[in-house]
Amino acid sequence: MTIEVGSGGGGLPQLAPDLTAPASWLTTAKVIKITGIDSTTGGLVTILSIPADKGNIPYLQLENNAGSFTIKLTVDGVVIWNDVWVSPASNAVLIGGAGSTTLFAEAIPFNTSFLLECTGTDDNFNVKYMKRPTL
Numbered sequence: 001m002t003i004e005v006g007s008g009g010g011g012l013p014q015l016a017p018d019l020t021a022p023a024s025w026l027t028t029a030k031v032i033k034i035t036g037i038d039s040t041t042g043g044l045v046t047i048l049s050i051p052a053d054k055g056n057i058p059y060l061q062l063e064n065n066a067g068s069f070t071i072k073l074t075v076d077g078v079v080i081w082n083d084v085w086v087s088p089a090s091n092a093v094l095i096g097g098a099g100s101t102t103l104f105a106e107a108i109p110f111n112t113s114f115l116l117e118c119t120g121t122d123d124n125f126n127v128k129y130m131k132r133p134t135l
Helices: none
Strands: 032-037 045-051 055-063 068-075 078-086 091-095 108-110 113-120 125-133
Touching (some): 032 045, 068 108, 108 113
Antiparallel strands (some): 032 125, 055 091, 055 108, 055 125, 068 078, 068 113
16 A cells, blocks of 8 residues: 555645744744734624635643633535533643643644634633644
8 A cells, every 4th residue: 555645645634834934933932923813792703714724733732710601613615523622721631732632633634714703701812822834
């Protein structure tokens, strides 16, 4: 059996070039931070939307959050998560990392879109995530 990396034939995804990394990163990891999210508006609030792109999300953390949330994750148009979750910590890791508060330790790949939404009881929290483009 032969698997060609990046061939689209079921092998591993081919990473897109990032020729300035890691020198262009602000810290030791390429983390993007979204601040001031209000999940109390009465409906699903978009936390992170990546339309018309291809890549993976190896890390995503809710920061300074508290209480109960409905977390809905849609990848490539398919709903993956859609349930009520009580945050176990004020800085809870949803994707990536290792530890007792990590819900999903593997990177989540997507081919066309990644959408994370929530409703909840917190009116001012942040999201930190990493995105790695693929070809």
